[in-house]
Amino acid sequence: MEERIQYLTEWLQVKAKEAGADGLLVGISGGIDSAVVSYLIKRAFPNQSLGVILPIDQGVEDQTDALTLVEGADLDYVGIELTDAYETTYSTIKNRLNVKGDWNDEKSQLGGANLQARLRMSTLYAVGNNYNYLVVGTDNAAEDYTGYFTKYGDGGVDLVPLINLRKEEVREMAKVLGVPDSIIHKKPSAELWEGQTDEEELGMSYDTIDAYLRGETIDPEDERNLKERHEKTAHKRQIPAGPDKFKGA
Numbered sequence: 518m519e520e521r522i523q524y525l526t527e528w529l530q531v532k533a534k535e536a537g538a539d540g541l542l543v544g545i546s547g548g549i550d551s552a553v554v555s556y557l558i559k560r561a562f563p564n565q566s567l568g569v570i571l572p573i574d575q576g577v578e579d580q581t582d583a584l585t586l587v588e589g590a591d592l593d594y595v596g597i598e599l600t601d602a603y604e605t606t607y608s609t610i611k612n613r614l615n616v617k618g619d620w621n622d623e624k625s626q627l628g629g630a631n632l633q634a635r636l637r638m639s640t641l642y643a644v645g646n647n648y649n650y651l652v653v654g655t656d657n658a659a660e661d662y663t664g665y666f667t668k669y670g671d672g673g674v675d676l677v678p679l680i681n682l683r684k685e686e687v688r689e690m691a692k693v694l695g696v697p698d699s700i701i702h703k704k705p706s707a708e709l710w711e712g713q714t715d716e717e718e719l720g721m722s723y724d725t726i727d728a729y730l731r732g733e734t735i736d737p738e739d740e741r742n743l744k745e746r747h748e749k750t751a752h753k754r755q756i757p758a759g760p761d762k763f764k765g766a
């Protein structure tokens with residue numbers, strides 16, 4: 518695992534250099550994926566790496582985890598409270614569509630949740646511009662395969678160092694890097710709404726997804742679900758579709 522960590526550290530250094538960037542930053546949620554990326558960017562750029570904590574209506578526990586993490590990783594950080602920005606944006610959209618008589622509360626819920634991820638993305642790029650840092654994402658192999666991320670939200674990043682790591686490998690790497698146990702053992706959650714957990718929303722455990730990604734046989738129902746998620750989310754892993762060049766007169 519140490520070699521794999523070294524490999525990713527050097528890869529981050531090369532990609533930043535290729536881009537002419539001075540360093541790297543990551544959004545820190547208090548979860549394990551961003552924890553691992555924090556330690557990696559700190560290794561790659563000890564003096565030019567930044568953690569960005571972006572609370573939106575967030576529980577105290579997670580801000581504590583985020584702070585424990587940056588202190589443990591000895592990572593420079595900044596906290597930017599986005600609750601007001603989120604609420605203003607969301608209510609402005611809601612009010613305007615209400616005036617047209619078009620607002621649909623139920624349909625808009627997921628869009629509102631995704632707006633949180635997209636506001637964080639915009640904020641990370643604004644901070645990145647200020648320092649000439651690249652934005653590092655935290656998606657792992659299980660999230661990538663299932664498309665379990667917000668398009669142009671947490672999926673809108675410059676580099677994805679964990680993209681080939683199953684969740685179990687992220688946990689293993691976290692242990693070697695020295696990520697606190699409390700973060701390693703907490704339930705994965707996007708925290709886009711109260712009580713959300715990845716495994717409940719996906720309808721299966723990361724152990725099952727990891728087993729599938731290792732090429733093992735899993736419950737046929739789960740396999741069907743995974744394949745369907747993968748196909749439905751193909752657009753998130755591609756550049757936006759455009760038509761072929763018009764060849765007529």
Ligand SMILES: Nc1ncnc2c1ncn2[C@@H]1O[C@H](COP(=O)(O)OP(=O)(O)OC[C@H]2O[C@@H]([n+]3cccc(C(=O)O)c3)[C@H](O)[C@@H]2O)[C@@H](O)[C@H]1O
Nearest residue numbers: 627631634664665666667668670671706707709715718752
């Ligand atoms: N075939 C197609 N070709 C081109 N575009 C297509 C499309 N189908 C949908 N779309 C577009 O994609 C949109 C749907 O994708 P998207 O906006 O991403 O939204 P969606 O996939 O519906 O929701 C995001 C999912 O990711 C989860 N998430 C988000 C953020 C963080 C984490 C985490 O683990 O921390 C998890 C979240 O809980 C939710 O389950 C549609 O509204 C539409 O605009």
Ligand SMILES: Nc1ncnc2c1ncn2[C@@H]1O[C@H](COP(=O)(O)OP(=O)(O)OP(=O)(O)O)[C@@H](O)[C@H]1O
Nearest residue numbers: 544545546548549550551570571655671705706707
């Ligand atoms: N409050 C937040 N502040 C800054 N960035 C955040 C915040 N919430 C989410 N993010 C960003 O969105 C990413 C996607 O969240 P995700 O939940 O998949 O990862 P995680 O929280 O690090 O780990 P886990 O999946 O185990 O919860 C995070 O890794 C982080 O980069």
Ligand SMILES: [Mg+2]
Nearest residue numbers: 546548706707
């Ligand atoms: Mg999380």
